[in-house]
Amino acid sequence: xxxxxxxxxxxxxxxxxxxxxxxxxxxxxxxxxxxxxxxxxxxxxxxxxxxxxxxxxxxxxxxxxxxxxxxxxxxxxxxxxxxxxxxxxxxxxxxxxxxxxxxxxxxxxxxxxxxxxxxxxxxxxx
Amino acid sequence: xxxxxxxxxxxxxxxxxxxxxxxxxxxxxxxxxxxxxxxxxxxxxxxxxxxxxxxxxxxxxxxxxxxxxxxxxxxxxxxxxxxxxxxxxxxxxxxxxxxxxxxxxxxxxxxxxxxxxxxxxxxxxx
DNA sequence: TCGAACCCTCACATTGATGTGAAGGTCCAC
DNA sequence: GTGGACCTTCACATCAATGTGAGGGTTCGA
Numbered sequence: 001x002x003x004x005x006x007x008x009x010x011x012x013x014x015x016x017x018x019x020x021x022x023x024x025x026x027x028x029x030x031x032x033x034x035x036x037x038x039x040x041x042x043x044x045x046x047x048x049x050x051x052x053x054x055x056x057x058x059x060x061x062x063x064x065x066x067x068x069x070x071x072x073x074x075x076x077x078x079x080x081x082x083x084x085x086x087x088x089x090x091x092x093x094x095x096x097x098x099x100x101x102x103x104x105x106x107x108x109x110x111x112x113x114x115x116x117x118x119x120x121x122x123x124x125x126x
Numbered sequence: 127x128x129x130x131x132x133x134x135x136x137x138x139x140x141x142x143x144x145x146x147x148x149x150x151x152x153x154x155x156x157x158x159x160x161x162x163x164x165x166x167x168x169x170x171x172x173x174x175x176x177x178x179x180x181x182x183x184x185x186x187x188x189x190x191x192x193x194x195x196x197x198x199x200x201x202x203x204x205x206x207x208x209x210x211x212x213x214x215x216x217x218x219x220x221x222x223x224x225x226x227x228x229x230x231x232x233x234x235x236x237x238x239x240x241x242x243x244x245x246x247x248x249x250x251x252x
Numbered sequence: 253t254c255g256a257a258c259c260c261t262c263a264c265a266t267t268g269a270t271g272t273g274a275a276g277g278t279c280c281a282c
Numbered sequence: 283g284t285g286g287a288c289c290t291t292c293a294c295a296t297c298a299a300t301g302t303g304a305g306g307g308t309t310c311g312a
Binding site (some may be wrong): 003031 | 288
Binding site (some may be wrong): 052054055056076089091099101102103106108109110112113116 | 174177178180181182191194195211213215216217218221222224225227228229231232234235236239242
């Protein structure tokens with residue numbers, strides 16, 4: 001598929017798809033005319049990249065961890081260097097802390113909303 | 127306490143503390159000399175702001191939700207306008223999705239790390 | 253009273269993720 | 283064969299979160 005379709009199916013601008021490619025997060029074949037050509041799995045890939053980005057990871061890190069997250073659990077150990085391992089461990093912990101913070105604050109918001117709902121319910125009668 | 131101490135205790139640069147104030151995320155008294163003067167709770171406040179920021183929320187949103195998150199469960203309903211409620215609900219859901227994505231990918235990384243560890247363990251013998 | 257170590261404001265620089273638009277090639281349907 | 287809807291690259295713009303430094307005041311201890 002071409003970039004327009006991928007953009008539509010992933011809800012991502014063409015500009016960003018090119019940017020992700022430039023950052024090494026996705027790859028694309030090229031047709032004889034220079035047009036980018038994507039395969040079906042690219043859709044999931046882009047969605048995952050967007051999720052990670054939205055979760056707050058920078059492209060630099062995403063590029064590093066993506067190879068470890070590929071579905072066919074082949075578990076590549078291409079260059080599981082100590083630095084790489086350290087980066088992953090650090091990132092795993094960062095993600096844990098981040099998620100905790102997120103959930104903690106989300107719960108606080110939910111709690112507030114519940115209180116508001118109850119308040120409104122009482123105020124307007126049942 | 128003055129800005130230097132707060133910076134040190136929160137691991138945040140003075141510049142950023144001033145920025146957060148400019149964005150309305152924290153407040154500071156002023157001494158007769160113009161120096162900012164912070165109270166003890168400011169420390170937690172700054173830490174929470176940093177957590178939310180790190181969790182990916184923009185200052186604009188943080189400013190909106192912070193009042194709902196204040197500890198003394200006074201539950202202010204200063205201006206619980208419908209728009210405000212909608213914003214909060216949307217943000218709550220966004221945070222949930224974000225956290226899920228984060229945890230899903232974190233688990234994938236953890237799984238990978240486990241596999242690597244096992245691989246290394248086997249390879250080097252016990 | 254001098255210097256170090258604070259503080260202030262202002263303003264420009266940078267980085268990452270994006271938007272936008274120009275200048276131009278390709279493909280297809282009419 | 284022309285127009286519209288694609289695609290290409292390049293480059294400049296933007297926005298939020300930060301860094302950095304200039305120019306200048308305050309506080310305090312030696």
